[in-house]
Amino acid sequence: MLDDYVAAYNSFRANSGFTPQEQEVVFLSIAYVNNCTYCMAAHSFVGDNxxxxxxxxxDAIRSNSDIPDVKLKALSLFAKSVTMNRGLPTETDIENFLSAGYTQNxxxxxxxxxxxKTMxxxxxxxxxxxxxxxxxxxVWEKN
Known part of the structure; x- marks a missing residue:
């Protein structure tokens, strides 16, 4: 099972098309929705340092508040929507994500x-x- 996780993680890092900063926003946003205290601490540290x-x-992702960067905000909201809605974001979610400069890839x-990240x-x-x-x-606790 560890092999599956490591392969998927490494593939995401190498092939997502996201910058390292965007990758951390994705992982931190998913961890927030999934209420994972370990990953919230780890990805906050990795993101910051x-x-x-x-x-x-x-900090905005950790507190579920407004992210000051428009593109990173769109990324976080989309990652949260996909996670919360179990792969069923709304058409508006998709349109907002694409209009922020992201692609179907x-x-x-x-x-x-x-x-x-859910694994x-x-x-x-x-x-x-x-x-x-x-x-x-x-360290983080969900509000």
């Missing part, structure tokens, strides 16, 4: 991201993965 997502963006990439979120839920020391500064 490794891929340089602006802290105001990661990016839609496929978000779906892939939902798959791989990770569920692993962490079931096995109560403890937060790594490196991520403890970004």
């Amino acid at each position: 490794m891929t340089h997502v602006p802290v105001e963006v990661t 990016h839609i496929l990439a978000v779906i892939s991201g939902v798959g791989v 990770s979120n569920y692993f962490n839920h079931i096995f109560n993965t403890p937060i790594d020391d490196a991520f403890k500064g970004r």
Whole structure:
């Protein structure tokens, strides 16, 4: 099972067409919807410190508030919609995502991201993965 996860994760990272910052927005947005405390801490840390997502963006996703960057906001909202609606975003969701500058290939990439991140979120839920020391500064609890 780990092989499946690693292959999907690596493929998303290599083939999604998203920048590293956008990838973290996708993963953080999905983790928010799935209420994964481990992934919220981990992707907040990675976003803030490794891929340089602006802290105001990661904080907005963490608090479910308005993201100041228009394109990243559209990406986050679409990833959340796909996750919440179990692959059934509305036509308006799709139109808003595409009008922000994303493509149909990016839609496929978000779906892939939902798959791989949901696997990770569920692993962490079931096995109560403890937060790594490196991520403890970004511990999160859903509002």
